[in-house]
Amino acid sequence: MPKRIRPRLFNENSLNHSKLRRKWKTWLPHLKDDLADLLRKKEIFWDLQKIAEENQKVLAPNTFFDWMCRNYIVAVCVGIRRFADQDKRSRSLWRMLFEILENPGVINRRYFLALGYNKSTKVRASEIAFDKIVGPDKDVLTQAQVRSDLRKIEDYTERIRRFTNKRIAHFSNPGSIKRLPIFDELDTALKSLDDTICKYNVLLAAEALNSLHAIPQYNWTEVLESPWILPGSKFSTEI
Numbered sequence: 001m002p003k004r005i006r007p008r009l010f011n012e013n014s015l016n017h018s019k020l021r022r023k024w025k026t027w028l029p030h031l032k033d034d035l036a037d038l039l040r041k042k043e044i045f046w047d048l049q050k051i052a053e054e055n056q057k058v059l060a061p062n063t064f065f066d067w068m069c070r071n072y073i074v075a076v077c078v079g080i081r082r083f084a085d086q087d088k089r090s091r092s093l094w095r096m097l098f099e100i101l102e103n104p105g106v107i108n109r110r111y112f113l114a115l116g117y118n119k120s121t122k123v124r125a126s127e128i129a130f131d132k133i134v135g136p137d138k139d140v141l142t143q144a145q146v147r148s149d150l151r152k153i154e155d156y157t158e159r160i161r162r163f164t165n166k167r168i169a170h171f172s173n174p175g176s177i178k179r180l181p182i183f184d185e186l187d188t189a190l191k192s193l194d195d196t197i198c199k200y201n202v203l204l205a206a207e208a209l210n211s212l213h214a215i216p217q218y219n220w221t222e223v224l225e226s227p228w229i230l231p232g233s234k235f236s237t238e239i
Contacts, residue, residue, distance in 0.1 A: 084157040107141040115206040
């Protein structure tokens with residue numbers, strides 16, 4: 001694991017907090033949409049694996065499935081890499097957490113309770129939500145809690161980030177990577193990103209989500225129930 005980058009200085013002035021929260025709230029829709037897309041790709045990928053297990057004739061020859069797996073790996077690794085991007089110009093999840101860490105107290109109980117909750121019942125519900133995420137005895141999201149979330153992102157994405165940089169985006173020395181990431185690590189990284197985005201979506205926008213994985217409104221596998229190559233097509237192997 002490379003050296004973790006953390007703020008050298010902290011902004012204790014709260015005058016800029018409202019502006020920062022508004023900025024991060026504009027990032028959230030893009031982060032949520034991008035992760036929802038990756039989770040959808042993951043679902044389709046594993047569904048295809050199950051379909052192939054039931055009908056292994058589709059694996060011979062394996063050219064199509066090899067192509068599909070390679071494209072899935074590239075798409076998901078690059079997507080995960082974007083969430084962990086540490087560039088100052090990036091609107092990544094890592095960057096958002098870094099800036100939250102840089103500004104102690106920017107996420108606090110007072111702000112959370114003021115997110116459009118006026119009726120007493122809703123205020124009570126928001127109190128419970130803040131207590132559950134941050135803690136019943138805390139009025140701000142602590143530095144330790146933000147650091148913990150940053151570490152989780154780094155831990156689960158580092159091998160993927162390195163693989164993307166050394167194998168997908170660039171051609172580096174073969175010895176620069178000792179072990180390639182496996183599919184389970186991609187799934188674990190996506191789960192960690194999902195949990196983290198949902199957490200900060202609540203704290204910044206008061207929108208409760210258990211996951212960004214959406215149940216599809218249609219059955220995508222219907223396309224596989226009809227022959228793809230029609231009789232007479234130039235791609236047909238029938239004589």
